[in-house]
Amino acid sequence: MTTVKVEVSGSYCVDIGAGLLEELGVRALEVAKGTAAVIVSDDTVNALYGDRAETALVRSGFSVCRFVFPHGEASKNGTTYLNLLQFLAEHSITRSDLLVALGGGVTGDLTGFAAATFLRGIRFVQVPTTLLAAVDSSVGGKTGIDLPAGKNLAGAFYQPKRVVCDYETLRTLPPDIFADGCAEVIKYSILGSPELYDHLLEKGADFDTEAVIAQCVAMKRDVVRDDEFDTGRRQLLNLGHTIAHGIEACSHYEISHGRAVAMGMAIIARAAARKGYCTAECAEAIERVIRRFGLPVETEYSAAALTQWALSDKKRAGNRITLVVPRKIGHCDLVKIPVSELQDWMEAGLPL
Ligand code: NAD
Numbered sequence: 001m002t003t004v005k006v007e008v009s010g011s012y013c014v015d016i017g018a019g020l021l022e023e024l025g026v027r028a029l030e031v032a033k034g035t036a037a038v039i040v041s042d043d044t045v046n047a048l049y050g051d052r053a054e055t056a057l058v059r060s061g062f063s064v065c066r067f068v069f070p071h072g073e074a075s076k077n078g079t080t081y082l083n084l085l086q087f088l089a090e091h092s093i094t095r096s097d098l099l100v101a102l103g104g105g106v107t108g109d110l111t112g113f114a115a116a117t118f119l120r121g122i123r124f125v126q127v128p129t130t131l132l133a134a135v136d137s138s139v140g141g142k143t144g145i146d147l148p149a150g151k152n153l154a155g156a157f158y159q160p161k162r163v164v165c166d167y168e169t170l171r172t173l174p175p176d177i178f179a180d181g182c183a184e185v186i187k188y189s190i191l192g193s194p195e196l197y198d199h200l201l202e203k204g205a206d207f208d209t210e211a212v213i214a215q216c217v218a219m220k221r222d223v224v225r226d227d228e229f230d231t232g233r234r235q236l237l238n239l240g241h242t243i244a245h246g247i248e249a250c251s252h253y254e255i256s257h258g259r260a261v262a263m264g265m266a267i268i269a270r271a272a273a274r275k276g277y278c279t280a281e282c283a284e285a286i287e288r289v290i291r292r293f294g295l296p297v298e299t300e301y302s303a304a305a306l307t308q309w310a311l312s313d314k315k316r317a318g319n320r321i322t323l324v325v326p327r328k329i330g331h332c333d334l335v336k337i338p339v340s341e342l343q344d345w346m347e348a349g350l351p352l
C-alpha cells in the first residue's frame, strides 16, 4: 500500500492499495466524528461494490444508507444534486456524519459538492473506482455539477477528509473507460516526468498500477499545494483540455473526455512544434505515447468550430486565454494569448 499525504486547506491521506475496500470502515473511522455514513454511488458501481463498501462501514460501527443515481455524466446535474441534499435531510444527517463517494469522477464531483453545501459543509471521503478518478478527480478538492449552459459551471473547492483507492476495482472497468483514465496518466508524464513517459511507452496499459497512480497523485498534490484555488500553476493540469472541451462540445458529448484530452494533447503539441515552442520530435513523442494506448490523435472538427467552443470555456479571462504548451517531455509552460490568436493555434495543430 502507498499513502500520499496532501497538505492544502485541510490535510488528508490518499491511500492506494489492493483490497482497500475491505478496510474502508477503519479508514473512514479515522476521519469521522459521527456514526452515520451515506454511500453515494451510481447504479453500476453500487451493483458491483455497494455491498462490500456497506459491509466494511457497518463492521466499523457506522449506520449506513445509500443514495444511488443512474450512471453517466447526464446525472451530474442540479436535479440529482438537490435529490441528494433532500435525501440527506430526510435521513437526518448531521454535520458530524460522513458522505462516502463510491465511484468515478461523476460521483466524486457530485458528492463533494453536496458535502460542501449540505448544512454548510460536512465531511466526505472519496473512494475512486475509475482510473480517471484515482489519478485526478478524487484529489484536489474540485467539486461540482454541470449546468444546462455548460460543464462544471456550479461547484466549490472542498477537500475530502480521505481518499481510499482500491485499485482492484479498476479490473471491472470497460476498456474504453480505463483508456479514458490513461489519457490523464499520459498527461502527467508530459507535464512532469520523462521516467513515467518511458514506463508508459514501454508497458502500455500493463503499467505498474499502484506506482503509477501514486506518482500521478503525488504530482497533483504538489501542484495543488502551490495553487489550491486554480489561479496559476494548477492550470497546468489542463494540458489538452481547452481543445478537449471544444471537441466534447462539438460531438455533443459523444466523444468521451479522455479521448478528447488525448486529441487535445496531440493537437497542442503539433501547434507548439509549428510555433517553435518545442521540437517536432517532442510532438511526435507525445503522439507516440497516445497511440500506444489506442487513443486518437486527430479530430474531424475544424479550427473555427473548436475555437468557438473553447472561448466559452472557464479558462478564458477577459480577452486572453491561457494555453498549456509542451516544451519537452516532462515540462510544459502556461502561455497567455489573446483570444484572437486561438484559432491560429488550433489551425497549427490540425493536419495541414
Ligand atoms: P464516471 O464517474 O461517469 O464513470 C464512468 C463510467 O464508469 C460510469 O458509467 C460508471 O458507472 C462506470 N464505473 C465506474 N467505476 C467502475 C468500475 N470499477 N467498474 C465498472 N464500471 C465502473 O466518469 P469518470 O470518467 O470517472 O469521471 C468523469 C467526470 O470526472 C467528469 O464529470 C469530469 O468533469 C470529472 N472530473 C473532475 C475532476 C476534478 O478535479 N474534480 C478532474 C477530472 C474529471
Ligand code: GLY
Binding pocket: 136, 137, 140, 142, 230, 234, 237, 238
Ligand atoms: N483536473 C484539474 C484540476 O484538478 O485542477
